[in-house]
Amino acid sequence: MKRLVRETIEDYCREHSASPSALLQELEAYTIAHCAQSQMLTGAIEGALLRILVQLTGAHRILEIGMFTGYSALTMAEALPEGGTILSCDVNPETTAIARSFFERSPHGRKIEVHLGPALETLAALPTDRNFDLVFIDADKESYLNYYEAALPRLRAGGLLVADNVLWSGAVLKPERPSDHAIVAFNDRVKRDTRVENVMLTVRDGVTLVRKR
Numbered sequence: 001m002k003r004l005v006r007e008t009i010e011d012y013c014r015e016h017s018a019s020p021s022a023l024l025q026e027l028e029a030y031t032i033a034h035c036a037q038s039q040m041l042t043g044a045i046e047g048a049l050l051r052i053l054v055q056l057t058g059a060h061r062i063l064e065i066g067m068f069t070g071y072s073a074l075t076m077a078e079a080l081p082e083g084g085t086i087l088s089c090d091v092n093p094e095t096t097a098i099a100r101s102f103f104e105r106s107p108h109g110r111k112i113e114v115h116l117g118p119a120l121e122t123l124a125a126l127p128t129d130r131n132f133d134l135v136f137i138d139a140d141k142e143s144y145l146n147y148y149e150a151a152l153p154r155l156r157a158g159g160l161l162v163a164d165n166v167l168w169s170g171a172v173l174k175p176e177r178p179s180d181h182a183i184v185a186f187n188d189r190v191k192r193d194t195r196v197e198n199v200m201l202t203v204r205d206g207v208t209l210v211r212k213r
């Protein structure tokens with residue numbers, strides 16, 4: 001992932017944002033040491049943003065699409081009130097096992113319901129009345145539009161959908177690869193969608209906040 005914000009500015013932002021818990025810091029270090037593509041992990045600044053969004057929206061029911069080693073799930077779980085839940089989806093058994101091992105060490109881990117399998121299948125198999133207050137999309141970019149269309153009907157009116165990597169290292173300005181075009185199509189769809197209002201933020205690799213009307 002190409003850095004879009006200058007490194008010194010990002011460092012300054014991180015130093016002046018709420019710090020992750022000791023367990024999250026350990027999870028990040030473990031992921032960097034043991035996992036390919038460790039840059040996929042959301043990290044401290046976006047994690048602090050997710051925590052504030054969970055608290056501001058008063059979310060109790062969260063859907064996460066793309067868990068990886070569990071950094072964003074555990075971050076949001078720490079911000080959720082007692083009784084709150086996160087349904088988190090991923091297809092990778094190895095990174096899911098790492099995530100589970102860290103969730104077990106946290107008092108907030110029991111809030112996270114892990115679903116191993118393609119997220120669209122997981123969503124399709126949920127009871128029709130299973131709805132969410134907050135949705136975080138952070139999985140394979142080619143499927144962003146499908147995730148959006150599958151998740152939006154399950155988001156309560158006034159609920160928040162957060163999509164990560166919407167600038168895709170800047171490739172949205174000159175799309176070439178299928179994933180570039182998929183992110184461009186997603187961004188265009190959200191902007192035109194009368195069911196929602198949104199703002200695109202230049203946090204990390206780009207984060208879009210979508211509020212369902």
Ligand SMILES: C[S@@+](CC[C@H](N)C(=O)[O-])C[C@H]1O[C@@H](n2cnc3c(N)ncnc32)[C@H](O)[C@@H]1O
Nearest residue numbers: 040041042066067068072090091092118119139
């Ligand atoms: C960018 S990472 C998620 C990072 C995570 N949110 C974090 O903060 O560490 C993307 C994840 O999406 C998962 N993924 C890819 N295709 C998927 C699918 N069809 N359904 C569910 N998850 C998928 C990958 O296995 C990968 O772990």
